[in-house]
Amino acid sequence: MRASRLLSILLLLQTRGRLTARQLAETLEVSVRTIYRDVESLHAAGVPLYGDAGPAGGYQLVDGYRTRLTGLTTEEAEALFLAGMPGPAAELGLGAVVAAAQLKLQAALPSELRDRAARIQERFHLDAHGWYHDGDQSPHLAPIAEAVWNQRRIKVCYRRWKAPTDVTRILEPYAIVLKGGKWYLVACGGGRVRTYRVHQVLDLTVMDESFDRPADFDLAAYWRAFLVEFRTRLYQDEATVRISPDGLERMRELMSAAVVDSVSETATAPDEDGWVTAVVPIESLQHAHTEFMKLGALVEVLKPYELRERLEATARGLSALYLSG
Incomplete structure (x- = not known):
């Protein structure tokens, strides 16, 4: 040790x-x-x-001194190959570089470690994308990544959700994060560090101006704090719902972790039909309407009443559409 x-x-x-x-x-x-x-x-x-x-x-x-101790343990060699993600690397324009690096690493390893590393690639595959989408496709990802690496300011036309929707910003790109198959840019603009969805960048110009990235900027700490703040802002209200046994199973597949966890924490004892009542967080009435429609008759919203009314109206519309013939 x-x-x-x-x-x-x-x-x-x-x-x-x-x-x-x-x-x-x-x-x-x-x-x-x-x-x-x-x-x-x-x-x-x-x-x-x-x-x-x-x-x-x-x-x-002392300047110029470099160790020649480059030995890898079995676990370290396996971890290096397990960490390789060819999909995201290719999206960043580094697919060929990663492949070449892995080839050189394989050539440098002793035969025993080379065989074990090969088994890792044969038996484990990391797919960062979600089940219901193939991730972001953005022509600006690779040049943004290069600007991050070279510490070059960028000028972006960015589409956001609130008016005015299309805005132009001069940014100092600090880092790129891949989460759930979606790419995010962490950048400083107007003296404040913010997170931008790369897919929402409509136009990009990499400027000739360089910038000094703060030496004390901790990407991992920033991202943890961002997620906490995002989740706090995301869920602004709550709903009381009844859920069937089948609905509980489907909810684990279709709903966010926050909703699933809330059901586990607040669910009452099952009634004679196996239904439970629970309180779950919701983003908005419109978003909750869309989310609960995924479960159909496996869930009943008790309150807020406005959300229940929206679902009732949708149910009546579906009934009229499918029973009219």
Whole structure:
């Protein structure tokens, strides 16, 4: 375990440059005192590593030094091939690059690891898209990704849901996120970081102007906070519903996790027919109407009354349409 950590320290410094003892400790999930001991061990082994004190200090390797320790464990080699997603990579314009990298990695691996990695590709496939759509198709995804990488400002014509729907923005693209088969751009515009759906970009110009990406911007932390805020804004009301046993099964396939979880938490004991009553979050009356129509007669909305009226009107319209003949 300690030998693996020493190698990790070496590779972290080789790839990231100067790092403080605290940064190393947080990355490797050990104490700062442990990092001090490990650095002493690396010194004793002849690794040209030095440290500077002060606010701008930290540890770094002597310029030009690179380790030749590139060995992979069996689990690490398997994980690298399992992490490869050819579909999203191709959408970003990197399909050929990923394929070439995997080929080189296979060639460099010992025969045992190469065989195990090949079995991973034969037996596991990662598909990031949802069941009911094939993901976003946007001609602007690859150039946006290149602008993110090269830290170039972009000018976009973007379609949003509220009026005016089509707006023009100058953005500093920080990152791209793939979620549920949909691509999102995290960018700073007007001094505020926001999330944009790449599919909604109508026109794109990559500008000659570069920008400095904030060194302290944490993409994972931003995305976690964005999801929490999004879910809070998404569900503005709630509905009380009765659900049949078959409806409970279908709901797990058709409804969001928030709705399914709410049913599990609030459902009453089943009545003599197996129906339960539960309270579920809804985005809006219109959205809830569409969602509950998916379940047909497997669910009954008790309130809000306006939503119940909408569903009754739809049911009467369907009855008139299909019984008229």
